[in-house]
Amino acid sequence: MAKTKKSTYHKNFKTSDSKLNKDTTDQNPILEVRDLKKLYQMGQMTLVALDSIQLKIYSGQFIVILGASGSGKSTLLNLIGGLDKPSEGLVLFRGNDIHKGDDEDLTRFRREHVGFVFQFYNLIPSLTALENIQLVTDLKSDSMNESEALDIVGVLDRKDHFPSQLSGGQQQRVAIARAIVKKPEIILCDEPTGALDFKTGRLVLEALSNVNKDLGTTTIIITHNESISEIADRIIRIKDGRIFSDDRNTKKKQIDEISW
Ligand SMILES: Nc1ncnc2c1ncn2[C@@H]1O[C@H](COP(=O)(O)OP(=O)(O)OP(=O)(O)O)[C@@H](O)[C@H]1O
Numbered sequence: 438m439a440k441t442k443k444s445t446y447h448k449n450f451k452t453s454d455s456k457l458n459k460d461t462t463d464q465n466p467i468l469e470v471r472d473l474k475k476l477y478q479m480g481q482m483t484l485v486a487l488d489s490i491q492l493k494i495y496s497g498q499f500i501v502i503l504g505a506s507g508s509g510k511s512t513l514l515n516l517i518g519g520l521d522k523p524s525e526g527l528v529l530f531r532g533n534d535i536h537k538g539d540d541e542d543l544t545r546f547r548r549e550h551v552g553f554v555f556q557f558y559n560l561i562p563s564l565t566a567l568e569n570i571q572l573v574t575d576l577k578s579d580s581m582n583e584s585e586a587l588d589i590v591g592v593l594d595r596k597d598h599f600p601s602q603l604s605g606g607q608q609q610r611v612a613i614a615r616a617i618v619k620k621p622e623i624i625l626c627d628e629p630t631g632a633l634d635f636k637t638g639r640l641v642l643e644a645l646s647n648v649n650k651d652l653g654t655t656t657i658i659i660t661h662n663e664s665i666s667e668i669a670d671r672i673i674r675i676k677d678g679r680i681f682s683d684d685r686n687t688k689k690k691q692i693d694e695i696s697w
């Protein structure tokens with residue numbers, strides 16, 4: 438049994454700033470990245486996966502990150518979510534450096550504040566949809582009800598089905614329910630529609646958008662799909678490990694207005 442230790446992040450924890458205007462920058466960022474760098478040593482060669490990344494992300498924003506394969510998108514998301522450690526620079530969550538503590542602190546940060554959604558849903562095949570979600574709620578005391586999470590993403594009627602009995606889109610929505618059930622402030626999605634057809638992909642985006650609107654969850658989605666960026670509040674483009682552009686989307690579309 439892992440020993441429990443008081444979180445260093447809770448002292449600045451606030452729950453209601455999703456009500457603030459997410460487009461204003463006069464509030465404190467929920468996440469801030471300063472001079473972030475990630476290097477990989479490949480024999481004699483040093484590969485610079487990310488360099489000089491500066492970012493301020495505000496509570497409630499719905500952000501899409503675009504960039505060519507190998508540009509550093511997943512590396513950035515993994516550093517922001519505490520799945521990996523930077524070579525240099527800081528990732529601040531509500532002003533606290535998430536990489537400052539030990540592995541246990543980082544695990545606690547992920548568990549309490551971040552939900553992850555990946556391209557391949559990573560559900561446990563021998564557990565039903567509901568049981569897959571219960572695994573997470575067992576780890577956090579103030580989670581929402583499992584059925585409520587499944588309802589938000591529109592798959593409550595499938596709660597007793599095993600992953601093999603669900604379509605790709607349904608499995609991904611169960612994965613989103615699993616990510617949101619612990620009421621994280623941030624949800625990080627790495628190509629969540631990458632394995633899905635257009636119609637199913639839109640259902641998944643709808644689920645993510647509803648979570649963002651209803652719960653105010655700060656949402657970051659990585660995609661190769663330019664169309665998906667049209668529904669974002671903010672579009673960040675990464676090129677060769679650097680931020681190439683970072684724009685507010687003034688022509689934000691509804692999900693039923695986009696296609697690919
Ligand atoms: N563990 C690792 N060891 C060595 N190099 C790595 C490692 N992880 C990523 N890289 C390299 O870092 C760079 C950025 O990779 P990353 O996975 O972030 O790209 P990406 O933008 O997510 O690409 P894709 O769109 O194909 O998923 C690439 O050149 C990749 O080969």
Ligand SMILES: [Mg+2]
Binds near residue numbers: 510511512627
């Ligand atoms: Mg990637």
